[in-house]
Amino acid sequence: MDALEIRLKVNGEPRSWRVAPGDVLLDVLRRENYFGVKRGCETGECGACTVLLDGKAVNSCVVFAAQAHGCDIVTIEGLARGDRLHPIQEAFLDAGAVQCGFCTPGMVLNTKAFLEQCPQPTEAEARQALAGNYCRCTGYKKPVEAVMAAAANFGLGISDCGLQSRKKSEIRNPKSEIKRGRR
Amino acid sequence: MSGTYNVVGKRVRKVDGVKLVTGRATFTDDIHIPGLLYGKILPSPHAHAVIKRIDAGKARALAGVVAVLTWKDVPRVPHTTAGQSWPEPSPYDTYLLDRKVRFVGDRVAAVAAESRALAEEALRLIEVEYQVLPAIVDMEQADAPGAPAIHDEPDSTGIHDAARNIAGFICKDLGNVDQGFAAADLILEGEYRTQRQQHCSLEPHVTIAWLDEDNRLVIRSSTQVPFHARRQVAMILQLPVQRVHVIKPRIGGGFGGKQEMLLEDICGALALAARRPVKMELSRREEFFMSRSRHPHRLRVKIGVKRDGTVVANHMAVLATTGAYGSHCNTVQGNTGQKVLPLYRSPNIRFECKVVYTNMPVAGAFRGYGCPQGFFAMESLADEVAERLGLDPVEFHTRNVIRKGDIDELSAVLGEGKKGLPRHIRSCGLPECIERGAAAIGWNEKRKQHEVPGKPHLRRGAGMACSMQGSAIAGVDWASALLRMNEDGSFHLQVGATDLGTGSDTVLAQIAAETLGVTLDKITVTSSDTDVTPFDVGAYASSTTIISGGAVKKTAEKVRAQILETASRMLETPIEQLSCRDNRVTAAEGKSVTMAQVAMHAMYKDKRHIIENASHFNTDSPPPFCAQFAEVEVDTATGKVRVVELVTAVDCGAAINPQLAEGQAEGAAAQGLGLALSEEMLFDAAGRMRNPSFTDYKMFGPQDMPKLTTILVPTEEPLGPYGAKSIGEVPINGVAPAVANAIYNAVGVRIRELPIRPERVLCALREKDAGLATV
Numbered sequence: 028m029d030a031l032e033i034r035l036k037v038n039g040e041p042r043s044w045r046v047a048p049g050d051v052l053l054d055v056l057r058r059e060n061y062f063g064v065k066r067g068c069e070t071g072e073c074g075a076c077t078v079l080l081d082g083k084a085v086n087s088c089v090v091f092a093a094q095a096h097g098c099d100i101v102t103i104e105g106l107a108r109g110d111r112l113h114p115i116q117e118a119f120l121d122a123g124a125v126q127c128g129f130c131t132p133g134m135v136l137n138t139k140a141f142l143e144q145c146p147q148p149t150e151a152e153a154r155q156a157l158a159g160n161y162c163r164c165t166g167y168k169k170p171v172e173a174v175m176a177a178a179a180n181f182g183l184g185i186s187d188c189g190l191q192s193r194k195k196s197e198i199r200n201p202k203s204e205i206k207r208g209r210r
Numbered sequence: 211m212s213g214t215y216n217v218v219g220k221r222v223r224k225v226d227g228v229k230l231v232t233g234r235a236t237f238t239d240d241i242h243i244p245g246l247l248y249g250k251i252l253p254s255p256h257a258h259a260v261i262k263r264i265d266a267g268k269a270r271a272l273a274g275v276v277a278v279l280t281w282k283d284v285p286r287v288p289h290t291t292a293g294q295s296w297p298e299p300s301p302y303d304t305y306l307l308d309r310k311v312r313f314v315g316d317r318v319a320a321v322a323a324e325s326r327a328l329a330e331e332a333l334r335l336i337e338v339e340y341q342v343l344p345a346i347v348d349m350e351q352a353d354a355p356g357a358p359a360i361h362d363e364p365d366s367t368g369i370h371d372a373a374r375n376i377a378g379f380i381c382k383d384l385g386n387v388d389q390g391f392a393a394a395d396l397i398l399e400g401e402y403r404t405q406r407q408q409h410c411s412l413e414p415h416v417t418i419a420w421l422d423e424d425n426r427l428v429i430r431s432s433t434q435v436p437f438h439a440r441r442q443v444a445m446i447l448q449l450p451v452q453r454v455h456v457i458k459p460r461i462g463g464g465f466g467g468k469q470e471m472l473l474e475d476i477c478g479a480l481a482l483a484a485r486r487p488v489k490m491e492l493s494r495r496e497e498f499f500m501s502r503s504r505h506p507h508r509l510r511v512k513i514g515v516k517r518d519g520t521v522v523a524n525h526m527a528v529l530a531t532t533g534a535y536g537s538h539c540n541t542v543q544g545n546t547g548q549k550v551l552p553l554y555r556s557p558n559i560r561f562e563c564k565v566v567y568t569n570m571p572v573a574g575a576f577r578g579y580g581c582p583q584g585f586f587a588m589e590s591l592a593d594e595v596a597e598r599l600g601l602d603p604v605e606f607h608t609r610n611v612i613r614k615g616d617i618d619e620l621s622a623v624l625g626e627g628k629k630g631l632p633r634h635i636r637s638c639g640l641p642e643c644i645e646r647g648a649a650a651i652g653w654n655e656k657r658k659q660h661e662v663p664g665k666p667h668l669r670r671g672a673g674m675a676c677s678m679q680g681s682a683i684a685g686v687d688w689a690s691a692l693l694r695m696n697e698d699g700s701f702h703l704q705v706g707a708t709d710l711g712t713g714s715d716t717v718l719a720q721i722a723a724e725t726l727g728v729t730l731d732k733i734t735v736t737s738s739d740t741d742v743t744p745f746d747v748g749a750y751a752s753s754t755t756i757i758s759g760g761a762v763k764k765t766a767e768k769v770r771a772q773i774l775e776t777a778s779r780m781l782e783t784p785i786e787q788l789s790c791r792d793n794r795v796t797a798a799e800g801k802s803v804t805m806a807q808v809a810m811h812a813m814y815k816d817k818r819h820i821i822e823n824a825s826h827f828n829t830d831s832p833p834p835f836c837a838q839f840a841e842v843e844v845d846t847a848t849g850k851v852r853v854v855e856l857v858t859a860v861d862c863g864a865a866i867n868p869q870l871a872e873g874q875a876e877g878a879a880a881q882g883l884g885l886a887l888s889e890e891m892l893f894d895a896a897g898r899m900r901n902p903s904f905t906d907y908k909m910f911g912p913q914d915m916p917k918l919t920t921i922l923v924p925t926e927e928p929l930g931p932y933g934a935k936s937i938g939e940v941p942i943n944g945v946a947p948a949v950a951n952a953i954y955n956a957v958g959v960r961i962r963e964l965p966i967r968p969e970r971v972l973c974a975l976r977e978k979d980a981g982l983a984t985v
Contacts (some may be wrong), residue, residue: 070905072494163410163412163881166873168918
């Protein structure tokens with residue numbers, strides 16, 4: 028199949044990749060060494076492959092790589108600044124919200140997208156926000172505590188995460204549709 | 211305890227936390243290997259069939275296909291896939307590839323190709339002619355006269371009665387059961403059923419195998435049992451153990467599903483055949499029915515009590531199916547008796563079980579290892595007994611449960627796969643767990659308040675259950691650790707203990723740091739790699755903290771002795787007057803040397819590396835204890851049950867890291883709630899799974915969870931490092947019975963089958979109403 032060239036930004040860095048029309052974003056990101064994007068189900072159900080696409084949390088396993096052309100992607104690798112962790116990452120560590128860590132990148136990124144929309148959530152809203160991220164280790168108590176703790180710190184550093192220039196995306200947000208479908 | 215120690219007992223961050231939260235952690239598949247091939251298994255479409263003809267010619271001819279294996283191409287070595295200590299108690303009834311298939315999803319052939327698409331294309335080109343045999347999907351039909359024998363091959367060993375499909379059988383008595391029941395004032399019986407549950411680790415099983423520059427087979431795998439996998443792969447592929455190297459990187463959850471040599475053998479065989487690196491990864495769909503699951507049980511339980519509530523006799527009869535192969539059969543069911551029945555101080559106990567083969571996916575180890583099934587039955591019936599005696603369940607439990615100082619003789623009678631040892635209860639916080647748990651949930655009020663104001667269709671209620679487990683398999687599980695000192699006064703801890711997300715690297719580093727008198731940041735942990743780290747049986751049977759932790763403590767004590775000896779010469783002070791703390795060795799009068807100075811002195815003056823190794827095992831398995839309390843809300847119009855709150859009060863000994871211990875209890879609660887209410891692998895009459903996806907197999911998500919309260923009730927276990935026991939498994943055991951008992955308290959129906967789906971509740975409510983109408 029003919030390859031396409033896609034141009035996008037990943038964690039603020041411009042990238043140009045050749046992809047096949049059927050390639051999904053998850054596979055292409057992992058091929059390009061973004062291993063923090065995890066493969067848990069490949070059907071948009073578990074949330075382990077969550078990335079931010081123009082600021083929105085999406086399941087990269089149900090997004091074609093070609094759909095990311097012209098977009099800003101943030102993966103878990105893009106959150107820390109050198110050795111300085113993002114406040115959400117600090118909150119997850121402090122709360123003990125990380126056990127095996129396989130769902131953690133997706134949860135952290137989903138939390139980031141959520142808190143930018145909803146900086147002072149209730150606990151019920153935080154739970155609903157994480158509804159697209161299955162975790163088999165924690166029982167969700169500590170992850171929800173981490174979201175609430177990160178929200179309490181909102182504004183202390185969450186705005187310097189490289190996403191100020193968010194533009195209106197023309198791409199549909201598969202994750203939010205899947206989540207609506209499940210509710 | 212936290213007042214006494216500097217590192218142990220503290221809520222420190224996980225030592226691998228930063229790499230996990232930044233996505234730097236390298237799980238099995240987070241690696242690029244040049245020339246990597248993609249391996250796939252051709253799954254059987256039939257539940258039971260003989261392969262009459264198999265022709266892989268077209269698949270082999272496809273460009274990009276590098277290796278194809280059928281039963282004709284591989285050695286036939288009977289083995290078990292159960293990751294257990296040698297000699298494994300599970301039957302040797304499994305083959306790398308066989309000419310017979312025994313469940314839908316069983317291995318027919320395997321291919322390695324340049325891409326996943328090519329591998330899948332190659333599978334379609336393999337021509338197979340099956341002679342389809344009658345299949346057994348119902349465990350109650352497995353040993354019926356005329357049932358087809360699933361394991362009719364002559365070379366399998368360790369099967370109890372292959373002709374009747376009985377994989378394992380146990381019947382053991384303690385005391386005199388008949389006399390016990392004869393002396394009882396009240397005898398109650400009940401039949402209970404539990405379902406197939408899947409582990410659903412977020413990371414599926416994945417293995418990468420290649421030949422290194424020395425022609426050794428390297429296997430990088432998501433496993434809980436790297437050393438068992440090495441031994442088993444060597445045997446199956448007929449290689450010396452020396453030529454197999456197993457690497458366990460970060461693991462994305464296991465819960466028992468990875469206490470199994472599942473892909474390592476076939477992936478290794480493909481790598482040997484292709485002479486290229488091969489990756490095999492189960493898809494989520496395949497993970498459901500091609501990996502392992504919890505054994506479904508039918509349990510018949512009988513309890514005899516005196517009028518005052520004293521339990522005088524217990525009888526439990528279990529029928530379980532192991533599916534097509536006997537991985538962990540017998541030991542799981544033995545555990546159902548061994549770890550459940552001693553909860554009550556009954557002098558007369560009978561346990562019998564029959565484990566049968568069916569043409570269904572293979573069961574295996576799963577958190578709780580037979581105990582969630584057993585406690586669902588026992589604790590549901592105990593609730594009925596308490597009611598009939600007019601006793602509050604809290605009172606009934608407090609009167610009857612096992613105590614410190616008791617000796618559990620049933621463990622000696624049953625054992626785990628071999629003759630067992632009696633359990634001496636040296637620590638037991640169960641009465642305090644019951645008391646504190648009841649107080650936390652507001653037991654006395656919640657038992658009586660059933661109405662929900664303004665919502666007459668809703669009824670609330672509360673229920674409780676107690677449980678216990680073990681801390682490692684007594685006399686079987688053992689571990690070893692290696693600890694060495696670096697020039698800067700830091701230490702490298704090498705352990706075969708297998709952190710699969712449990713936090714064991716952190717707990718073991720805390721034990722080492724405490725023993726050495728250094729801060730946690732001075733400890734670097736490597737786990738686990740069969741070339742680099744010393745032996746450990748692996749992460750299972752709630753063993754890591756007590757056994758691997760015991761090995762680390764012994765090793766660190768030996769290292770500390772060397773440090774003190776060196777410092778004694780440096781400070782010209784007798785060893786008895788020295789102590790290790792704050793990264794220094796300090797003399798009584800105040801003079802001190804840093805750990806770095808000690809290390810430099812030992813290395814460059816004494817020409818001696820401070821390095822030590824020790825092994826550890828216990829001849830007893832101290833039980834952790836748990837009391838769980840659930841408040842539920844039942845919708846009498848729909849039968850839907852919502853759990854409002856779940857309180858888990860647990861005695862895990864002294865928690866080395868209370869935050870990680872709470873995490874174990876909370877995760878177990880979520881899995882236990884799924885077991886209680888929603889999770890079930892469903893099959894059609896031909897043995898095909900109907901719901902192999904996260905949409906159709908319902909786990910609890912964050913929005914489904916009740917309020918969770920975890921209470922760690924501290925005790926000091928003499929056999930554990932710094933008083934620790936275990937916590938990974940015990941908090942899953944009491945969830946389902948606590949929920950079932952709460953439903954009874956709310957609406958007066960007993961649900962004896964898991965999961966407690968709305969239709970089961972609704973049917974029971976209608977039966978109850980009809981019964982009342984006819985009275």
